[in-house]
Amino acid sequence: MNHHAIEISRLRKAYGEHEVLKGIDLTVSPGSVLALLGPNGAGKTTMVNILCTLLRPDDGSAHVLGHDVVANPEQVRALIGMTGQFSALDDLFTGRENLRLMADLAHLGRREAAARVEQMLDRFDLVEAADRPAATYSGGMKRRLDLAMTLVGRPRLIFLDEPTTGLDPRSRRTVWELVRDQVDEGVTVFLTTQYLEEADQLADQVAVLDGGRIVADGTTAQLKHRAPGGRLELRLDSERSLRRAMTAIGEAVHADEATLTVTVPFDGRPAELSGVLGLLDRAGAVVETLDTRPPTLDDVFFALTGHAASPADQTVAEEVA
Numbered sequence: 348m349n350h351h352a353i354e355i356s357r358l359r360k361a362y363g364e365h366e367v368l369k370g371i372d373l374t375v376s377p378g379s380v381l382a383l384l385g386p387n388g389a390g391k392t393t394m395v396n397i398l399c400t401l402l403r404p405d406d407g408s409a410h411v412l413g414h415d416v417v418a419n420p421e422q423v424r425a426l427i428g429m430t431g432q433f434s435a436l437d438d439l440f441t442g443r444e445n446l447r448l449m450a451d452l453a454h455l456g457r458r459e460a461a462a463r464v465e466q467m468l469d470r471f472d473l474v475e476a477a478d479r480p481a482a483t484y485s486g487g488m489k490r491r492l493d494l495a496m497t498l499v500g501r502p503r504l505i506f507l508d509e510p511t512t513g514l515d516p517r518s519r520r521t522v523w524e525l526v527r528d529q530v531d532e533g534v535t536v537f538l539t540t541q542y543l544e545e546a547d548q549l550a551d552q553v554a555v556l557d558g559g560r561i562v563a564d565g566t567t568a569q570l571k572h573r574a575p576g577g578r579l580e581l582r583l584d585s586e587r588s589l590r591r592a593m594t595a596i597g598e599a600v601h602a603d604e605a606t607l608t609v610t611v612p613f614d615g616r617p618a619e620l621s622g623v624l625g626l627l628d629r630a631g632a633v634v635e636t637l638d639t640r641p642p643t644l645d646d647v648f649f650a651l652t653g654h655a656a657s658p659a660d661q662t663v664a665e666e667v668a
């Protein structure tokens with residue numbers, strides 16, 4: 348009867364006096380990736396823990412794959428996988444042993460468990476390291492093992508709580524590819540991340556949690572469309588034109604003398620474009636090329652929450668670009 352993979356309605360949770368979730372409504376379609384964004388302490392982990400049945404909500408309801416998380420936690424647990432800040436990975440066990448343990452916990456039969464473990468080792472590029480203790484693994488390898496452990500029992504929905512925090516760009520991209528493979532196979536993904544680039548790369552749907560409420564919910568394109576922050580980048584033909592352009596446009600511009608470029612805010616309307624070009628023409632500033640840049644998810648996040656995403660996000664976005 349329930350066609351959403353996740354359905355959350357008027358969900359509330361407080362720790363003592365501190366109300367963290369103040370009435371959350373959210374739905375996620377099966378086989379899609381939702382990225383839940385929010386500043387530190389917004390309540391993302393609290394929401395994941397409620398959906399994973401690790402924490403009871405105070406009010407409202409949440410259904411995961413049709414099952415009520417409070418009334419039927421066992422059914423929910425049988426269908427989901429979770430990886431995150433407190434991974435189940437045991438450093439003293441080898442990669443193969445860690446996977447085998449999870450396969451046994453998921454009640455796969457002996458033969459199926461053995462086959463599935465080998466399949467996951469192969470798929471997650473851990474064959475060579477399979478018999479070494481996980482303690483000897485690099486950060487990227489541990490994260491791949493963690494993800495493989497989440498998936499070994501063939502969950503239909505997975506929660507990834509900051510799955511690539513602390514990883515280098517290459518390992519991050521590998522994790523993204525592995526997540527995409529799962530989505531292609533029909534797994535629903537509920538992702539929390541501080542990296543807006545990650546949401547942009549992976550998510551079909553982005554929800555922003557701030558002040559205990561969902562302040563935006565839509566595709567990345569829809570959210571970018573709503574936010575201010577688009578830019579027009581104009582490259583002038585000479586330093587003289589650059590100076591004229593700066594005088595004509597005024598102070599609200601970024602100018603780069605090395606590349607002879609000025610950047611101005613731009614909302615995408617043709618009338619605004621002709622206005623700027625007319626102004627420069629009258630000022631005798633000759634434009635060689637122009638480029639428009641839509642708002643980034645960073646702009647969206649800033650417009651919605653009043654502060655930037657984590658400083659780390661900036662570095663990652665630059666490294667990945």
Ligand SMILES: Nc1ncnc2c1ncn2[C@@H]1O[C@H](COP(=O)(O)OP(=O)(O)OP(=O)(O)O)[C@@H](O)[C@H]1O
Pocket residue numbers: 362365367385386387388389390391392393394
């Ligand atoms: N068990 C707890 N008891 C009291 N307060 C808590 C508890 N767990 C979380 N909080 C508080 O609730 C708020 C939300 O925490 P939560 O971990 O859900 O946020 P988050 O969005 O996941 O943050 P982060 O990105 O830093 O992990 C924070 O202010 C946190 O300090």
